[in-house]
Amino acid sequence: MMTRLSVNINKIATLRNSRGGNIPNVLEAAMNCEKFGAEGVTVHPRPDERHIRYNDVREIRPLITTEFNIEGYPSKKFMDLVLEVKPHQVTLVPDGPDALTSNAGWNTLDNKEFLTEIIGEFKKAGIRTSVFVGTEARFIEGAAKVGADRVELYTEPYATDYPAAPEKAIAPFIQAAEVAMESELGLNAGHDLSLENLRFFNQNIPGLLEVSIGHALISEAIYLGLELTILKYKECLR
Ligand SMILES: CC(=O)[C@@H](O)[C@H](O)COP(=O)(O)O
Numbered sequence: 611m612m613t614r615l616s617v618n619i620n621k622i623a624t625l626r627n628s629r630g631g632n633i634p635n636v637l638e639a640a641m642n643c644e645k646f647g648a649e650g651v652t653v654h655p656r657p658d659e660r661h662i663r664y665n666d667v668r669e670i671r672p673l674i675t676t677e678f679n680i681e682g683y684p685s686k687k688f689m690d691l692v693l694e695v696k697p698h699q700v701t702l703v704p705d706g707p708d709a710l711t712s713n714a715g716w717n718t719l720d721n722k723e724f725l726t727e728i729i730g731e732f733k734k735a736g737i738r739t740s741v742f743v744g745t746e747a748r749f750i751e752g753a754a755k756v757g758a759d760r761v762e763l764y765t766e767p768y769a770t771d772y773p774a775a776p777e778k779a780i781a782p783f784i785q786a787a788e789v790a791m792e793s794e795l796g797l798n799a800g801h802d803l804s805l806e807n808l809r810f811f812n813q814n815i816p817g818l819l820e821v822s823i824g825h826a827l828i829s830e831a832i833y834l835g836l837e838l839t840i841l842k843y844k845e846c847l848r
């Protein structure tokens with residue numbers, strides 16, 4: 611099965627927010643991602659709404675015909691939004707409110723009770739749950755124990771190490787994928803994946819179901835256009 615590409619459109623919203631007004635239009639961008647072949651749209655609302663806004667999330671939901679993935683820290687406000695909007699998937703990320711961007715996965719052992727309760731709420735609402743984790747086996751196994759359907763591997767360390775030493779960079783992720791499989795968890799991945807490093811990642815990670823990509827993809831679209839950029843990312847996933 612081919613790995614699905616979910617485009618994170620936070621950066622489109624960040625550009626719009628820099629000026630006020632509605633250029634570029636995030637709703638149009640979400641629809642265009644799907645039109646140009648993305649198999650999903652990801653958003654990551656943050657408490658200060660400096661990227662995608664809560665209301666954007668509400669307005670995008672009815673437009674999505676593929677898969678809608680909402681990522682974020684499960685505060686009360688975030689949970690209420692997700693339960694109202696009912697995306698196909700929610701990805702829980704342990705970011706503090708002032709995080710510049712996501713910079714770590716969950717310690718699923720220390721947060722066992724918290725995550726179990728939250729995942730239970732989303733499960734009751736029929737929303738698939740994914741937990742953002744690093745490559746440590748005990749935290750992936752912990753994600754299964756709190757009831758998650760999937761994990762999303764935090765790929766920033768892979769992206770950083772890939773240019774100098776691809777084999778070394780991928781090794782912990784191959785092991786993590788095996789642990790996820792043994793734990794009967796579906797496998798997603800994201801953060802800093804790009805046209806440079808995506809093909810190698812996908813070729814080497816068994817059972818990869820979905821990647822969510824924003825920063826590099828939207829940046830490349832400035833030069834190539836969104837349609838060609840999405841096509842190029844999808845080629846890396848073949
Ligand atoms: C969880 C993850 O890696 C992404 O959601 C990333 O944090 C993008 O969010 P920003 O665009 O707000 O940095």
Ligand SMILES: NCC(=O)COP(=O)(O)O
Binds near residue numbers: 825827
């Ligand atoms: N979950 C990762 C994501 O949505 C996008 O991360 P990035 O490509 O913006 O680093």
